[in-house]
Amino acid sequence: MTAKKGSKKGHINxxxxxxxxLIPFTAAFLIFQLIPLFQTFHFSWYEYYExxxxxxxxxxxxxxxxxxxxSQTATRSFYFFGAKLGTADINDLLYYTINTLVIWIEGFxxxxxxxxxxxxxxxxxxxxxxxxxxxxxxxxxPNLIMAAAFGMLFQMIFARDGPVxxxxxxxxxxxxxxxxxxxxxxxxxxxxxxNFLMWFGNxxxxxxxxxxxxxxxxxxxxxxxxxxxxxxxxxxxxxxLRPIFIYVLITSMIGGIQLFDVAQIFTxxxxxxxxxxxxxxxYLYSLISLKQNYGQAGALxxxxxxxxxxxxxxxxxxxxxxxxxxxxQKKAFEKRMREYADCPATxxxxxxxxxxxxxxxx
Amino acid sequence: xxxxxxxxxxxxxxxxQLILKRILAYTILTLLAFLCIFPLWTLxxxxxxxxxxxxxxxxxxxxxxxxxxxxxxAFNDNHxxxxxxxxxxxxxxxxxxxxxxxxxCMTAYCFNVYSFKGKEVIxxxxxxIMMIPxxxxxxxxxDMMRSWKLLDSLWPLILPSICSPIVFFYMNQYMHSxxxxxxxxAARVDGxxxxxxxxxxxxxxxxxxxxxxxxxxxxxxxxxxxxxxxxISKDDAKTLPLIIAAVKxxxxxxxxxxxxxxxxxxxxxxxxxxYLALSRFIIKGVTAGAVKG
Numbered sequence: 001m002t003a004k005k006g007s008k009k010g011h012i013n014x015x016x017x018x019x020x021x022l023i024p025f026t027a028a029f030l031i032f033q034l035i036p037l038f039q040t041f042h043f044s045w046y047e048y049y050e051x052x053x054x055x056x057x058x059x060x061x062x063x064x065x066x067x068x069x070x071s072q073t074a075t076r077s078f079y080f081f082g083a084k085l086g087t088a089d090i091n092d093l094l095y096y097t098i099n100t101l102v103i104w105i106e107g108f109x110x111x112x113x114x115x116x117x118x119x120x121x122x123x124x125x126x127x128x129x130x131x132x133x134x135x136x137x138x139x140x141x142p143n144l145i146m147a148a149a150f151g152m153l154f155q156m157i158f159a160r161d162g163p164v165x166x167x168x169x170x171x172x173x174x175x176x177x178x179x180x181x182x183x184x185x186x187x188x189x190x191x192x193x194x195n196f197l198m199w200f201g202n203x204x205x206x207x208x209x210x211x212x213x214x215x216x217x218x219x220x221x222x223x224x225x226x227x228x229x230x231x232x233x234x235x236x237x238x239x240x241l242r243p244i245f246i247y248v249l250i251t252s253m254i255g256g257i258q259l260f261d262v263a264q265i266f267t268x269x270x271x272x273x274x275x276x277x278x279x280x281x282x283y284l285y286s287l288i289s290l291k292q293n294y295g296q297a298g299a300l301x302x303x304x305x306x307x308x309x310x311x312x313x314x315x316x317x318x319x320x321x322x323x324x325x326x327x328x329q330k331k332a333f334e335k336r337m338r339e340y341a342d343c344p345a346t347x348x349x350x351x352x353x354x355x356x357x358x359x360x361x362x
Numbered sequence: 363x364x365x366x367x368x369x370x371x372x373x374x375x376x377x378x379q380l381i382l383k384r385i386l387a388y389t390i391l392t393l394l395a396f397l398c399i400f401p402l403w404t405l406x407x408x409x410x411x412x413x414x415x416x417x418x419x420x421x422x423x424x425x426x427x428x429x430x431x432x433x434x435x436a437f438n439d440n441h442x443x444x445x446x447x448x449x450x451x452x453x454x455x456x457x458x459x460x461x462x463x464x465x466x467c468m469t470a471y472c473f474n475v476y477s478f479k480g481k482e483v484i485x486x487x488x489x490x491i492m493m494i495p496x497x498x499x500x501x502x503x504x505d506m507m508r509s510w511k512l513l514d515s516l517w518p519l520i521l522p523s524i525c526s527p528i529v530f531f532y533m534n535q536y537m538h539s540x541x542x543x544x545x546x547x548a549a550r551v552d553g554x555x556x557x558x559x560x561x562x563x564x565x566x567x568x569x570x571x572x573x574x575x576x577x578x579x580x581x582x583x584x585x586x587x588x589x590x591x592x593x594i595s596k597d598d599a600k601t602l603p604l605i606i607a608a609v610k611x612x613x614x615x616x617x618x619x620x621x622x623x624x625x626x627x628x629x630x631x632x633x634x635x636x637y638l639a640l641s642r643f644i645i646k647g648v649t650a651g652a653v654k655g
Contacts, residue, residue: 017556018476022484025469028524032503033491039502114394121387126380129387137641138395140648141402144637146585148603149626153401156408156619156626161417163404197397205648251493258495261587261603268610281497281588288501289592297501305498312493 037305044298049291057295065299069093079276081106082185093283093300099188100279103263104256106192111200112248118200119207120237140201147198151265154194155181187272194262199255203248210244211237254311257304260285280304402634408623416619432620436628442605443597444625451584451602451629454516458523458583463533463572465524470533471564475546492527497588504592514596519589529575536571537564574647577640581633602629 044065048057072092078085080102090098118139121127129135142150158164158180168174180186214237222232238245260281263271271278284304287297408416411426437444473485496503507518541564549559565572587603594600600608606629609622637644 014476014556015478018472018478018481021468021472021476021556021560024465024524025530026525028465028522029491032522033496033499033525036502036506037494037499039505040499041502043501043505114390117390118394127383127387129384129391133642135391135395136645137638138398140641140645141634141637142398144581144585144633144644145630146587146603146606146633148585148587148606149630150401152606152609152622152626153405153630156622157401157404200394201398202648205645254493254495258497260497261585264587265607269607284497284500285588285591288504294501294505301498301501305494308493308495308498312490 040298040301041305042298043294044302046295046298048295048298049293061295065295066303068296069299069303077184077274077276078102079185079188082189084185093303095275096278096280096283099275099277100257100259100281103188103192103195103259103277103279104253106189107195107199108249108252108256111196111203111252114196114200115203115207115248118204119211120233122204122208123211136201136205138201139204142198143202145198147261148265150194150198151262154190155266155268158190181267182273184273184276187267187277191259191263191266191277194266195256195259198262199252203252206244206248207241210241213244214240250311250314254308257281257308257311402630405623405627405630408620409627411620411623413618413620416623428620429624432618432624435618435621436624439621441597442608442625443600444605444628446598447600447602447605448628450516450599454519454601455580455583457520459576459579461520462523462526462529462579463576466526466529466533466575467537467565467568467572468560469530470537471560473534474537474541475543488527488530492531496522500589500592503589507593512593514594514599516599518593519583519586519601523579523583526579529579532575533568533571537568541567574643577636577644578647584633605629 043058045060045062046058047061047064048055048059050056070091070093073089074092074095075087076090076095077087078098121129122132122136156162160177160179165174165178165180168178169176180190218236218240219232222236227235258281259279263277263279264282264285267277269282271282280300281304284297284300287293287300407422407425409432410429411422412428412431415422415426415428436442473481503518503522504513507513512518545563545567546559549563554562585603586601587607590601590604591607594604606626609625
């Protein structure tokens with residue numbers, strides 16, 4: 001807007017420079033993202049694969065690739081947090097989707113609980129935790145570690161003759177050597193745990209920023225109101241934190257759909273026993289790299305794209321208006337406080353409520 | 363009266379509550395810190411132990427004296443070319459860092475200083491593509507690189523980073539809050555060219571933001587596994603994650619746990635050290651870009 005003013009004054013068209021400076025970004029986007037994206041979508045309608053050193057296709061095949069993805073079925077077992085839920089005949093694609101989601105949920109539930117707790121504690125001035133820099137440094141560290149190396153490291157730590165099993169045997173908790181990588185339920189849980197370990201620090205920092213963004217006067221008003229920490233948490237922190245909470249939820253879900261590195265290395269590319277930890281991205285990888293069926297890989301990409309696009313749109317829609325909603329709530333709060341302060345009668349009621357709620361809290 | 367008597371009673375029970383809460387908080391924090399440190403400690407310890415000691419006696423809290431041997435084994439395995447992988451990873455990561463930061467700044471400069479047709483549309487578009495994972499277009503990308511004969515080359519890992527919407531978004535926010543337009547105008551009056559303004563005024567002002575994003579760009583590229591795994595199959599073009607992925611597939615006769623721990627350690631530890639040195643800075647950067655509200 002200010003640039004317009006400049007161009008009028010100087011009688012030079014600076015606008016053309018904008019387009020020149022935009023060239024690298026746009027060109028890279030077109031060449032390395034948009035065209036490949038269209039190619040991927042395009043080939044999803046074609047029969048196109050490598051067969052013994054020769055390339056078959058691309059020849060038009062309509063929805064054959066999509067039909068293929070939905071036609072492969074097998075008998076599979078379902079697990080949640082290590083417990084077996086049951087067995088059923090299920091479509092491969094659906095099974096991998098469920099795997100991906102279940103691993104994500106198994107990691108996300110502890111992650112959001114722990115992160116929320118830590119975020120509240122770190123920002124609690126009365127609690128006044130010491131060594132905050134140290135704690136934050138340590139809990140964020142796993143996020144920067146190469147996921148592939150992390151998977152490899154845990155693969156060795158949880159190996160048959162690795163330190164965890166050895167410790168458990170020493171403690172007498174298990175009878176003898178145990179191979180975690182053959183256990184359908186444990187592979188799941190460990191991958192989810194690794195995900196948790198890598199991301200809870202990041203989520204904590206995000207939520208902390210969210211909590212610190214809440215105006216302290218809101219908390220002070222609540223204290224005056226006689227709210228205990230339980231009430232403050234559920235009635236103030238959570239509602240005001242909702243936008244960032246949803247942001248964390250959806251970005252984590254998008255990240256969860258992309259789960260690849262840890263699972264791939266931890267299961268040694270096998271997808272775990274009976275493919276119980278095969279994720280969508282591992283399936284995509286195997287279609288492109290091992291099976292070299294580009295048509296089917298394209299079809300799978302389209303499906304993944306649709307899901308992520310829907311989630312991205314949701315995050316875009318939700319975060320923006322909800323931030324304003326949070327502000328409105330805060331305004332309403334402040335208005336109420338002012339009303340209270342103006343009226344002596346309410347002020348008396350106020351202190352009575354204060355006494356009552358404190359009595360009730362004990 | 364009652365309102366005066368009450369606070370003391372409250373503070374007493376409140377204090378007990380507070381102390382209990384503190385104990386709980388420190389316990390949980392210690393536990394979580396242990397979970398984060400333990401794997402790295404095991405890694406460090408096992409880097410210094412021999413294969414037989416690791417697989418025989420399992421776990422040890424303290425170092426052995428096998429580090430030089432493991433180190434030598436790790437660097438001398440012909441199937442897992444660690445030296446060239448380190449070099450490749452370093453080349454790719456540093457190029458990506460420079461390119462990402464430079465071009466994201468340039469694009470942000472464009473959105474902050476000029477007004478041009480389609481500005482809003484392009485910006486919204488960038489926001490929309492920000493969250494689409496690169497994996498989705500991977501198939502087309504691999505196909506294109508194959509037809510360009512760029513498989514087993516490092517270029518396809520470097521050049522796409524010219525367009526990194528997330529870094530752009532961060533740079534854009536930062537520039538918006540920090541760059542006074544008068545400065546650009548003054549430079550124009552002084553006869554500086556547009557590209558000169560960008561290089562001599564805007565880039566120096568953007569240094570703090572560049573530093574933060576440089577770290578994240580470097581780490582992201584250093585750890586990148588999916589795309590390189592699809593593109594690179596030749597040994598001498600492999601990056602570190604590919605070497606780690608190839609460990610179990612390699613010759614079982616030469617399989618040595620000490621060596622593998624060393625391999626993993628060499629790919630993790632440089633970044634951990636950099637992180638520990640700059641952690642304050644990095645932790646500030648995590649939230650600065652991500653929280654839009």
